[in-house]
Amino acid sequence: MIGSPDVVALTREDENGEANADPLALPDEFSVPLYPHANSNPWAKTSYAKFTKDFILISEFSEQVGPQPLLTIPDDPTVCGTFDLNYFSLRIMSVDYQASFVGHPPGSGYPRLSFVEDSRVVLGDSKEGAFAYVHHLTLYDLEARGFVRPFCMAYVSADERKIMMQFEELSQRFSQASECLKTGNRRAFAKELQRKLQDLEYTRLVLRKEEGLQREAAPPGIYSSQVVEKANELANVEKSIYEHRDLLRQISSYPGRPRRDPQDLLEKYATLDHALRPDGPGAAGRAWGRRASYTPQLIKAKSPKCFDKRLKTLSELSESRFHAATLDLLRGTERLFSGDLCYQYSRRLDRALRRKQQATNFLFEEDPGEDVGGDGVTARPACALSHAGDGPWPPRPPPIVLCPLALELDALRPPGPLDPAAGGGPLRPGRSRPESSPSDRTPETSEDTKCSFSSERSAEGPGRQSTSEGTETTGGEDEAENGGDRTPASPQGAPALQTDLEAALGQMDAACCMAQDAFLYEGSLGDAASDAGLDGPPATVVSQEPQASPALQGAYAVGPPQAEPPAVGLGGGAADDGSDRTVSASAGSDRAGSPPCYGGGVTLRQRKRAGQGALRFVRQYPFALQALWCLLSGRTLVVLGSDEARVRRMVSALALFVPGPGPRGERVQAWLSCTPSLADLHRWKLIGLQRLASPLGSSGLHSLTRYSRYLSVLDADQKTLRCPPYRGTLLANMADHRTSLRRGSTYFLHVQSALGGLASKAFLLAFTHHLHLPVGPGEGPEAVEARRRGFLQEQLGLGPQDGQVLLYLSGLVTQHYLGPPPDAAPPAFSFGYTASLLYKI
């Protein structure tokens, strides 16, 4: 199997891998280190960079002073540390990667503008430990040599692998920023040209008058030297006018030029056009169409010398709104890509995988199409492009002009009398920017369709079918924020997924319908399953494959990284308990009280914080396992206590284990100060209940006792739990109070992994057809039930109580997949005869 010619000489080496002091020994500079990772520490920095974190550097190759750094993002000197920005700018700007002709081409009378494509380079300085993605671009400046000013934007990192692995994403982000800056520059350049033209025409007018006066003053037929000089000056001005008109024509024809960039970025940016409108709320938008007044200046014959003139700054080279938007885009990019590559990559992978398992995501996951989660530190530039810029988000960038600049083309008319109106308002947005088609407008940007989370919810009568299970369609802040997925940067947006899923779910066959009947009789399957154990409701059958939509098939693609939405509206302290959006329900208003906002309504960061609470709970309470089993088997758990903060914290921690908490956490009520009704116990699977010393409070306790057959009560004050005993093994690893896990975020990952495993098993149970359908015509429901029981016990090795968990979860999967029955009967409680026990610390 092994080719013998490859047997190679191996020199004798000692155990430490150091060669002997042999004169023929290989010098280190020609060898490779025996251990490739520095100090064998995988977390050690890959290089010895002098900066503390990644940053963005904008540099220019100045015609006066050479390469120079202009600004860094973030603008914090501590980030760059002792890193020599001047030297690095010199290195990255030392080559003209856009080498292309500018100036007067041979045989051409007028200077030509060259529309060069941006170049992208990844390079590094291994000695300095700095690696960079460098995006080279050229801006136009009337005062500059050849009218061009070379700039570059560089993402500087100590991790070379990070840059190469995310090259396409970096390239896309920087291309957006570059196009934004260049668009603003072209507009500023055109405006400057027009002003210059007005100046020139005014100068020409003045010169003509002066020439006429001098000619009249001189004897007829004799031309004085002053007259000749004036005539030459006039000729120069006229030539200059022609040149500037030509330049203006060239710059206005920019968008029509053939594109060489295969990415055809401009097409993508067309969809960003809606981002800022002239009639928008921003003052900048209103100022868009305003025609600035300009008084022409007389141009002196001699312009200042090259080194006397002051070159424009970057902000002067581009219209201010575009410049600001570019910097915002870059800030977003910096936030998006900074951090550990390992976790960035994992998040993307996790998200891509979750997108492919829509059938079970609702159980324990946030919707991958919406909340991508994260630590909340990184922002989402895509949002900055297309979504509301409130809160911490940067404002929207100006629209990218795709059609020819709507210049005042009367300036291109043949020379005529000075038209004072020619100088004003060269750029009209109404003409310069195409109307965005309805398809360009994403729903989230329309005020009409923008969903917002309502803190009000109408009362539901006790006999009413609970509609909180997956039927709540009201979006929330996260949904609006995360609509960034629908921007071109992330084409696989949530609406498409939602539509596909709806299409998939809409397909049901006869078997499904037959199974649907079960819900009519059994009502809340979860409750029934939890209380009746394996003798609970007949399991429903799903014979329709999930994710039948072909659009979902290719969803497993690690797309560009998605930044996380910020925890908008969440206070730091309130975020700790994860229930900050819940309004405390008073005795008189609890029916109209706000719903809890757990589950999909919270960010991943909050869930990780909840993980800390959950870890504390597991370590502190030996009966945590029982509590978890109650939640996972569908038995309602009431957390009773007098201290609101403590109860809220507990609910927040335990909410991690509530299956299918709902898009806005409808199944969790963090704090309730009145007696829950029977419908409440159906609607909420986890309830924080206030203990009152008043007679009202005692009646509340009384009602809890009355319903004790259906629910479990965790007393936060007494530190007791009353619930049926759990003797299974399935959940043991999630609630081991001797665990060595130290941090809440790690425990959260562990729980996430374990719950994912449960969801997977539930999926298997729900979609294994022979477990739910009779194999032969003579087979009755008992035989099917026995087969299912055998599957749980023998195939999965689960005892009855563990089986209850899977039955409940698979029931939820089925119900979620089939959708709510159209004419479902009111939910009914089921119960078991297993006595509850009181657990104490």
Added chain:
Amino acid sequence: MSSGYPPQSPAVAKTEVPLDGECPLLAATFAYWDNILGPRVRHIWAPRVDQSLLLSDGEITFLANHTLNGEILRSAECGAVDVKFFVLAEKGVIIVSLIFDGELKGDKNTCALSIILPQTELAFYLPLHAICVERFQHVIRKGRIWMQKGYNIISVLSSEILPIMELLASMKTHRVQEDIDIRDTVLNDDDIGDSCHEDFLHKAISSHLQTCGCSMVVGSNPDKVNKMVRTLCLFLTPSERKCSRLCKADSSFKYETGLFVQGLLKDSTGSFVLPFRQVLYSPYPTTHIDVDINTVKQMPPCQEHTYNQRRYMRSELSALWRAVSEDDIAPDMIIHTDEGFTPDLNIFQDVMHRDTLVKSFIDEVFMLKPSLSLRSTYVTQFLLLIHRKALTLLKYIEDETQKGKKPFRSLRSLKADLDLAVDGDLSIVMALAEKLRAGLHSFVFGVPCYTSAQDRDVHMSF
């Protein structure tokens, strides 16, 4: 490309490489910084395909010179090989350059080995970038020694440039697609034993995951081989799939270092000769799967593999260093043994660690109806599960060791806390974690004398 480039120097030598089919590579160049003349191209390799060459020599020279511009400021450590990557939209090309220092005519010069591709191949090339760079870096190490000795580096570079061209050409036609239809895999069979034996499939997938998703599938029937290749690729990420290759139906490809999964066809004698060096230079240990005789073998775990690989590299470089003449050792065919150490050629061993993760997955996935997307979803759930376990493990170790500042001493607790008591399960999760955090195995299991988690446990118990 526009014309008008300066004509190339008559001194520039050129090698035309005959290739079958489409080669995405336009050219490869070796250039150096001449202290008097500036950047100079020394050699050009260009594929000779059916069509005329896409780039003229002048254009190639212009681009190659470009890669060295700015390197006059280079202040790298001696022996460092820096990588530069250009996407020049204005020229419509991408260039990958490896910059290094080398001795030419007694002077120390900055040199560049570059490959040029059309910009349209950017998406094709990017997943393969790491493979190409890794292989070029090693050949440059050898080339630097050759230059130091005053020998001709071109022959050394040719020994890798030509295979890279072949690799890229083969990937163009036989690369595994990013989206794999489960119907093309073993997992779509009605029953587990339909196309391969139950335990064989379990061992194959388990070992494949234990070796970081790096496997070679050999066999005589190309359909069977490719079915297994696609099956294994189901357990890879999309970008890893793009670094995997199906086998050719009529003749066999050569083994290529760095691919994740590759199908290889046996010859008429029923054998396939593996090049020891190339297998050892793979970034991860490899699983060897023979679909003819249903055997699964695997290389030692990551920490041992890396250690062996590095020792082998050092030995190879030392052997070159000791060569007394250019003809003494051909760079790509080293036949020499040393009294000090003989490499263990039996690098593929039986799969030692059995797991429960893959076992239960295999048992369960066949319960779901085939030809629907049920099994695809179940595969996705399995991948999500093991990826999350890997991330949890990584975070656990990170917490325990304060990001590597302290040694890791709690493997036993980790196994208990994260439900990874079975060695095979731990190997799978560790392998995935290794891909996320390179060097994790060496950090956790220490020097390669600990050959397995079991040994490490024994050690820790004392």
